[in-house]
Amino acid sequence: MxxxxxxxxxxxxxxxxxxxxxxxxxxxxxxxxxxxxxxxxxxxxxxxxxxxxxxxxxRRLRMTTRRSVTPSRVPRGAPAEVVLELVNSGTRRGGLWLLTEHVPPALGRPHRFSVAGLAAGAATTVRYRLLGRHRGRYQLGPLQLRIVDPFGLVERTGTGTGTAPLAVVPRVRPLGRGGPGGEHGSGGDGVPRALAVHGDDDVSVREYRRGDDMRKVHWRATARTGELMVRLEERPWRAQGTLLLDTRARAHLVAPAGRTAPDVPRPPGDDCPPTDSLEWLVEAAASIGMALVQRGAELRVVTATGELSSTPGRGGLGAEELLDRLAVVGPSRGTDLSAAVSAACRAAGDGPLICLLGAVGPDDVADLVRLRPGPATGLAVLVDITGWGDPVPSRRRGIAGAALDALAAQREEAAAVLAGAGWRVTTATAGQDVAEVWAALGAVPAGARA
Known part of the structure; x- marks a missing residue:
């Protein structure tokens, strides 16, 4: 540059x-x-x-800049080092150069340096560190150069054109072995079986639904139960997992940009807790999704604005794709979750569906119960968003006691509706780690809630 x-x-x-x-x-x-x-x-x-x-x-502004960022993808809250190599590409010794590196506001303030008397053709290196405070894809630079006379009366400025990318992705938290399917093989109930990766033939059956292929009727199970039953799969089972991520702005308390949230409850040992409920859910999606991918699962993620795209020719998201897509997920304006529920149920088919939901009521989860009435695997995490509210009622984001009670009542009703339909349901709070919630979900019997 x-x-x-x-x-x-x-x-x-x-x-x-x-x-x-x-x-x-x-x-x-x-x-x-x-x-x-x-x-x-x-x-x-x-x-x-x-x-x-x-x-x-x-004096002509002749300077070449080479910029490198290490690493170019960092988890939220982790630092990245930027190295600027400056070369005086002119034919004369440089005077006093005042340099300003433009940085996106979400990553901090611009970095300023000074270089004096750089000989023609000589190079110098400048280093600085950035902290990935907020998820997103950013461009570092360009570099602005100012030349000032010895008396400091006149300055000449020029702006380069080169930039370097930096991606701040959600953190991936270790889930441990206590979650659904973490310690199970191919047997047992639907949840461990669906989330565990194995190569046995899946001979699970379910009740016949209108439109099912009659060639898939399982006559032995039909004779045993007295009702028409069909096979879920007749081929070797392929591990899969589908996540439904509730990104609606109305379902979260979204923190303003730059908020450090010192008053938000944090899990023990976590020095960079999620600043709002949406960030918690995105982090949970990254952690659970990575665990499924590492088990060999075919992963699909659906948000309130649609399904996260994967590489053409692949059935699901890879590990890096998952983090890259989640890096730019933000609050959506939509208020209705029905379209996302329909898309997630289609993507999941008869496989497991893991729903990560914000503030919901019974109406929001009615479609989940309607579209998945059979024994298909269903797990739901309902986030108590009030833990991220401003504790000072006089502030704009403060929540009145009546509103708190209403949100809690709606959440309990939604959990009861899901549990009554055979789902495993648990509630997550601001002070809980993703691993703790995942373990609690694994301990909940089918058709019950924590």
């Missing part, structure tokens, strides 16, 4: 403007009083910025 590739311009500094103002006042005073010496002094004062401008204007 050549700094001179951008538009360069020379301007007076604050010191230069003050000097020009003083020179004009001195000349006007000398003219009024008839003091020739004051006028001559004013001419000398006014000549200094002019000479400085000529000096700075003769």
């Amino acid at each position: 050549a700094a001179g590739s951008g538009r360069a311009r020379s301007v007076l500094t604050l010191r230069g403007r003050c000097l020009v103002g003083g020179g004009l006042a001195l000349g006007l005073t000398g003219a009024v009083l008839g003091e020739r010496s004051l006028v001559e002094l004013a001419g000398f004062v006014l000549a200094l910025p002019l000479l400085a401008a000529l000096t700075v204007g003769r």
Whole structure:
């Protein structure tokens, strides 16, 4: 990147403007009083910025920059190191260079450096660190160069065109072995069986539904139960998992950009807890999704705005794809979850569906019960968003006691509806780690809630 590739311009500094103002006042005073010496002094004062401008204007902004970011993908809350290699590509020794590296506001303030007397063709290295406070994909740079005359009266600026990418992805928390399917083989109930990766033939059966292929009727189970039963699969079972991530803004308390949230309850040993309920859910999706991918599962993730895309030709998301897609997931404006529920149920088929939900009521989960009435695996985590509320009622994000009670009542009703339909349900709070919630979900019997 050549700094001179951008538009360069020379301007007076604050010191230069003050000097020009003083020179004009001195000349006007000398003219009024008839003091020739004051006028001559004013001419000398006014000549200094002019000479400085000529000096700075003769210097061409010739600098090449090579920028590297290590690592280029960091988990939220982790640092990244940026290395700037500056090369004086001109034919003369450089003067005083004042450098400003533009940084997205979500990552902090711009970084400023100074380099003096860099010989022609010589190089120097500047390093700085960034903390990935917020998820997202960012561009670091471009670099702005300022040349100042020795008296600090005139500066010339130029902006380069080169940038470097940095991705801040959600953290992946270890889940341990206590979650659904973590310690089970191919037997047992539907949840461990569906979440465990194995190669046995899946001979699970369910009740016949209108439209099912009659060739899949399991006659032995039909004779035993007295009702028409069909096979879930007749081929070797392929591990799969589908996540439904509730990203609706109305279902969360979303923290303003830059909030450090010192008052938010945090799990023990976590020095960078999620700043709001949506961040907690995204982190949970990353952790659970990575665990499923590592078990060999075919992973699909559906949000309130649609399914996260995967590489063409692949059936599901890979590990890096999952984190990259979740890095840019934000609150959505939609208020209805029905379209996302329908898409998630289609993606899951007869396989497991894990729902990560914000503030919901019984109406929000009615479609889940309606579209998955059979023995298909269903797990749900309902987040108590009030833990991320402002504890000071006078502030804008404060929640009144009546609203707290209403949210809790709706959440309990939704959990009861899901549990009554055979789902495993648990509630997550701001002070809980994803692993703790996942373990609690594994300990809940089918058709019950924690």
